[in-house]
Amino acid sequence: MTTMLPAIHRFIEAHDRFLALDQGRAHFGTARERELYHIEMMKAYLEVQYRAKVIAGIQYADGMDFADCH
Numbered sequence: 001m002t003t004m005l006p007a008i009h010r011f012i013e014a015h016d017r018f019l020a021l022d023q024g025r026a027h028f029g030t031a032r033e034r035e036l037y038h039i040e041m042m043k044a045y046l047e048v049q050y051r052a053k054v055i056a057g058i059q060y061a062d063g064m065d066f067a068d069c070h
Helices: 004-023 031-056
Strands: none
Touching (some): 004 031
């Protein structure tokens, strides 16, 4: 059970980062600023999804390929 603690902590950190970015959305001066911000939000979202899959044990033992849920 202690081996899951680091994975859970990384998930929580990623989730908190995503929430902070989501709450920080505001009006931007340029389209480029808005685009860069949304890219950071998407990266944070994808990290949350990855961390959730690791915790759920869907990940294959040999690498970064994920098992199908179906």
